[in-house]
Amino acid sequence: MKETENYQFNQGGRRQRYGLLIMVSAVCLAIIAAAWWLAKPKTTLEDEAEQNVVVSVRVAKAERQSIAAQSSALGTIWPLQQATVSAKVSAPIRQMALLKNKMVHEGEVIAVLESRDIQAQRAEAQAALNEARITEQNVTSGTIPQTAAQDDKALRDARANVLNARAILERRRVLAEQGGISQKDLEAAQLTLTTAENDLRLAESTTKLRAATLSPNDRALAAARVKEADERIATLDTQLSYATIRAPFDGVITDQFQFKGEFATAGAKLFTIANLSEMVVKASFADTVAAQLKVGNEATIKPADLPGESIIGQVSLISRASDPQNRTVEVWVNLKNTGGRLRANSAAEVVVTTKVAADAVVVPAAAVTLDAANSAEGVVMVVDDKSVAHEKKVRTGIRAGSLIQITEGLNGGESVVIEGNYALPDGAKVQSAEEGKAGKEDQKEKDGKKGEKE
Numbered sequence: 001m002k003e004t005e006n007y008q009f010n011q012g013g014r015r016q017r018y019g020l021l022i023m024v025s026a027v028c029l030a031i032i033a034a035a036w037w038l039a040k041p042k043t044t045l046e047d048e049a050e051q052n053v054v055v056s057v058r059v060a061k062a063e064r065q066s067i068a069a070q071s072s073a074l075g076t077i078w079p080l081q082q083a084t085v086s087a088k089v090s091a092p093i094r095q096m097a098l099l100k101n102k103m104v105h106e107g108e109v110i111a112v113l114e115s116r117d118i119q120a121q122r123a124e125a126q127a128a129l130n131e132a133r134i135t136e137q138n139v140t141s142g143t144i145p146q147t148a149a150q151d152d153k154a155l156r157d158a159r160a161n162v163l164n165a166r167a168i169l170e171r172r173r174v175l176a177e178q179g180g181i182s183q184k185d186l187e188a189a190q191l192t193l194t195t196a197e198n199d200l201r202l203a204e205s206t207t208k209l210r211a212a213t214l215s216p217n218d219r220a221l222a223a224a225r226v227k228e229a230d231e232r233i234a235t236l237d238t239q240l241s242y243a244t245i246r247a248p249f250d251g252v253i254t255d256q257f258q259f260k261g262e263f264a265t266a267g268a269k270l271f272t273i274a275n276l277s278e279m280v281v282k283a284s285f286a287d288t289v290a291a292q293l294k295v296g297n298e299a300t301i302k303p304a305d306l307p308g309e310s311i312i313g314q315v316s317l318i319s320r321a322s323d324p325q326n327r328t329v330e331v332w333v334n335l336k337n338t339g340g341r342l343r344a345n346s347a348a349e350v351v352v353t354t355k356v357a358a359d360a361v362v363v364p365a366a367a368v369t370l371d372a373a374n375s376a377e378g379v380v381m382v383v384d385d386k387s388v389a390h391e392k393k394v395r396t397g398i399r400a401g402s403l404i405q406i407t408e409g410l411n412g413g414e415s416v417v418i419e420g421n422y423a424l425p426d427g428a429k430v431q432s433a434e435e436g437k438a439g440k441e442d443q444k445e446k447d448g449k450k451g452e453k454e
Contacts, residue, residue: 057420059383059432062363064412067405069355069398073331075283077303077346079274080334081249087264088242089113096245096260099253099271108247111270115243122236129229136222151207158200165193251275254344279342280316281333283350287322290329292354294318299333302349303342311335311342315352355398361406367416368396368404380410381417381424383432389417391426 096111104110169189176186255272258264281301285293293315301311313335322329333350335342363380370378376396381389394409410416415432417424424430 054429054431055389055420055424057381057383057389057417057424057430057432059415060364060367060418062361062406062410062412062414062416064359065362066356066358067360067362067398067400067403068353068357069400070351070353071285071289072349072351073283073285075281075333075348075350077342077344077348078280078282079251079254079276079344080278080280081251081275082254082272082344083248083274084255084272085110085245085248085270087113087245087266087268087270089118089239090264090266091115091243092263093258093260096258096270098259099256102253104247104251104253104273106247106249109244110247110253111245113243113245113264115240118236118239118243122233122240125229125232125236129226129233132222132225132229136219136226151203155200155203155207158196158203161196162193162200165189165196169193245270247273249273249275274344276337276340276342276344279335279337279344281313281335281348281350283331283333284323284326284328285331285350285352287327287329289352289354290318290322290331293331293352297352300351301333301335302351304347304349305343306341357398357405360397361410361412362403363406363410363416364418365399365402365404366418367421368394368406369421370396380406381421382410383415383417383430387430387432389421389424389426389428389430 091113094112094114099110169186169192172181172186172189175181176183251273252275253271254274257269257271264270281299295315295318297315299313299315301313303309303311313333315331316334317330317332319330331350331352367380368378369380370376378394378396380392380394382392383389392409392414395407397405397407399405417430417432420430
């Protein structure tokens, strides 16, 4: 009986020891596992999580091509040739039609002013001129009419004798050569001519001497009155010409300020004429931009009233003065107005090219994260053949619209991230789509949604 009880007691003790041993072993394993778990770095787990994440991005190729920097400014379209015609004399408008938008030619009569009073003044001035000429003639010819007439007759007779003697000499010379007369007769004819010429010289000297004995002051006064009358007529003729208003050149009447029947005062505007076959666009560019322009450079004009249209012109003038308030320089661009579509005084955008680089590495501007807004340095995310993005330091150059030049850091042909590159870590796994393919997929998606709506 006791042996049985002892046996049972021993068996129970063994079970308790085994259970305690198992519990101790389990606790030790739990402590070891906990210690290993606590000792394991958390960064390793985060790295594993990050390695398992794939970022969806859009990429584009860094290409080699030409790129040009452009600058634009708002300008105003002006006619290259324009003039405002004003009245030069004060008078009522006798003739002037409705002229606005009318095409006229150089020299064409546009308006006629009343000029009857000026014509009356001219007639009076003409009479004064005739009187002054008669007075001058009387003073010059002398105070004794009979003596002046005799001197005039003597001068005419002497001239006639010279002509007659010369003719006789010529006839006798011909006869002498043929043997018809003697040499003595030829010499007599020569003597007669010489005597006639001497008489002519005497008559001319007598007339001049008699005129010289008259008062020089009287003659000068008479000549001055004639000149004064002549100048008065010239002045009135000029005023009469001002009464007829003519077109200064071929063009279109863009404005008309007065009409028939109104009184035009001297200096008052009558109309504005413009030659619209060629225009000039005046725009103000920053002085730093103007410094890079040259006369003859091409410029693109985008008129505000012709949406979607561009016209190529040439820079014709770059002002040598800068506006001190806003630091701008006025630039003129000439262009042909084919078909007359451009309107005077309308607005237009002027786009000029300032820098050009050939065979440059060019990427979309969205691919570059600049260090600062005005910095030329930044980073791009380059995707390798294993779809892993790597950060690349770059230096930028020319910026033209949505493209930017990379002067350092890329060689061309690399795939750069243009969407999803913000805060993208270096070495991240990406799922990329080419820019062109992505655009097609987006278009297909839009077409599909459009079909579902229909």
